[in-house]
Amino acid sequence: MMLNEKQKRLKELLEKNINSTERIGTAIAITGSWGVGKTYFWNKFLEEVTKKEIKDKKDFYYEASRVDYKSVFDCRKYAYISLFGIENLSDLKNAICTKLTLNPYAKIDSNKWEFSQLFKNTVSQFKDMKVSQYGVSASAKILESLLFLQVKDAIICFDDFERMSNKLDIKDVMGLANQLKLEKNCQVILILDESKTEDKNKEKYAEYKEKLIDETIKITSVEPLIRENAKDIDGKLVDLMVEFAEKLEIHNFRFFQKVIKLYKQFLEQLPEQVAYSTKEIILVRILQGYLIEDYGQSLNVGWNNFTTEKAMEILEQTNDDDLNKVTHNLFNKLNNIHYKFTGSSDGWFIQFKNWFEQKDQSNRDILYSLANSELISERFELLKERKKKLWNEFWNNQIGGDFPKKLYESTVPLISVENIENLDFTCTILNKLGAVELANELSDKIYQWIDKELKEDQLSFIDNFASWKRSKNNFYEYIDKYQEEHLYEGLPSLLETVHQYTINNGWSPKHIRSLEIASKNDWKELLFEKIPNDERFQYVNSNLIASKMIKQSMKPELNQDIKKMIIKIYEEKGQESEFYKNYMNYLIARLDD
Incomplete structure (x- = not known):
């Protein structure tokens, strides 16, 4: 049943009951998973049907028609009750009394009379007074009972069953709901996630459900919430989010709240005029990032799975392993939603991966530059689409003899934005198809590009293209060899890195790289020679610096190795004599202080 059909069904049920002469109310449960938008569905429904009644009444030409018009919703009394924080039946009744008012979505009509809110609140506070000699407590209970008498012919909505206090028994709530329905001619709405209700309460709810609930309306889609909160986002992109939610069965709007917030x-x-393709790829990468962050463990996927080669492996796998089946099904769904989820690991992919992993503090600046770069120009987008079409033809057995040349020509202009695995895979396919000369030409151009980038900014290139390599290939071997031969080029010394971190409280990717490659001898020289003789460290000592560096936050995963190296250095020094042994053991003991 579609959402509008559910709204129509709910309207029919309530109207039929309210207009009935039997004077017996109804109870309707609105159920669905946590975060799917059950409360939103109810509030939106009540607002829309009420405002339509008011509009219909205004549209009548004759006053007599307005008088004769039988309102169903706009004239009803209404109370919305959150069960969160209510601890007993008396408080629940009191909450209904104090919150019962004319339909909040209807315009205030001065001809309609009700207890004032001030009076109801006063009685609510008065009930807690206890002066037994004069019977104040008893009188307050009488007043509370009198106030409860006004609760009739009303719409009462109970929400937050999942957050209900364990002091409040669900059988009391259901019993009261039954009383409101049968004795007070009320239309009772219960909003709950049946699967999340506490075990004991779940049993009791199931027991009362058959006796109390007349109809259940299940909300299964977050589409209305997505559309309501993404009104200022391109319609096609909203459709993409809705499709993502439906096909991946993500029924928690809080997921999409994060997506929409980060996208905005x-x-x-970005500049005011941004190509649709840019907006699209930003949204795809944000959806991808939060999918990995929130569901990666259960779905057995991470960023490393999302390259063209890896994606194709997953899409083609026939393994009977349950976990592999889950991943295979996920990639099939993602590929059907948008090919860029599984068939494109461009600059956006790399930068968003870094952003989600919080590798670089200036990622937002990088993304801004990226959005204004040639990378996302219409020319590149056309080239990418052309290459995508070629791969689709390849995997669907539709290629001809000119495929190698077309693949080569579509890949060369994209070398600087492609993932290295994808470039290597393209070379492999050209070789497999017998286009060895084209494969060699493409390979030479890739080497030229890598060489140029390494010479311009070794660290930046490695961080963007080779810091998370997943397979062995000649291009990675070339990069590794270059790193080995130019290990210290452009890098600060370990002394400069430690000074920047401990004294200046700052660092850059170059300092992290310097820390990564520092040897035991580098640390020994630092602690015993350089720090003691550098006036910049005059107010701190070598052992204090060592204590700070084994807890550094530039790259915490290095800390254990740094600590082991420093302890080894101290132990070796301790072998010189008994004195140094005791001295070094003392320094080792102080490292964790």
Whole structure:
């Protein structure tokens, strides 16, 4: 049943009951998973049907028609009750009394009379007074009972069953709901996630459900919430989010709240005129990032799975392993939603991966530059689409003899934005198809590009293209060899790195790299020679610096190795004499202080 059909069904049920002469109410349960938008569905429904009644009444030409018009919703009394924080039946009744008012979505009609809110609140506070000699407590209970008498012919909505206090028994709630339905001619709405209700309460709810609930309306889609909160986002992109939610069965709007918020934050940093393709790839990468962050463990996927080669392996696998089946099904769904989820690991992919892993503090600046670069120009987008079409033809057995040349020509202009695995895979396919000369030409151009980038900024290139390599290939071997031969080029010394971190409280990717490659001898020289003789460290001592560096936050995963090296250095020094042995053992003991 579609959402509008559910709204129509709910309207029919309530109207039929309210207009009935039997004077017996109804109870309707609105159920669905946590975060799917059950409360939103109810509030939106009540607002829309109420405002339509008011509009219909205004549209009548004759006053007599307005008088004769039988309102169903706009004239009803209404109370919305959150069960969160209510601890007993008396408080629940009191909450209904104090919150019962004319339909909040209807315009205030001065001809309609009700207890004032001030009076109801006063009685609510008065009930807690206890002066037994004069019977104040008893009188307050009488007043509370009198106030409860007004609760009739009303719509009462109970929400937050999942957050209900364990002091409040669900059988009391259901019993009261039954009383409101049968004795007070009320229309009772219960909003709950049946699967999340506490075990004992779940049993009791199931027991009362058959006796109390007349109809259940299940909400299964977050589409209305997505559309409501993404009104200022391109319609096609909203459709993409809705399709993502439906096909992946993500029924928690809080997931999409994060997606929409982050998408808007990034969009604010871009120029006013941004190509649709840019907006699209930003949204795809944000959806991808939060999918990995929130569901990666259960779905057995991470960033490393999302390259063309890896994606194709997953899409083609026939392994009977349950975990592999889950991943295979996920990639099939993602590929059907948008090919860029599984068939494109461009600059956006790399930067968003870094952003989600918080590798670089200036990622937003990088993304801004990226959005204004040639990388996302229409020319590149056309080239990418052309290459995508070629791969689709390849995997669907539709290629001809000119495929190698077309693949080569579509890949060369994209060398600087492609993932190295994808470039290597393209070379492999050209070789497999017998186009050895084209494969060699493409390979030479890739080497030229890598060489140029390494010479311009070794660290930046490695961080963007080779810091998370997943397979062995000649291009990675070339990069590794270059790193080995130019290990210290452009890098600060370990002394400069430690000074920047401990004294200046700052660092850069180059300092992290310097820390990564520092040897035991580098640390020994630092602690015993350089720090003691550098006036910049005059107010700190070598052992204090050592204590700070084994807890550094530039790259915490290095800390255990750094600590082991420093302890080894101290132990070796301790072998010189008994004195140094005791001295070094003392320094080792102080490292964790």
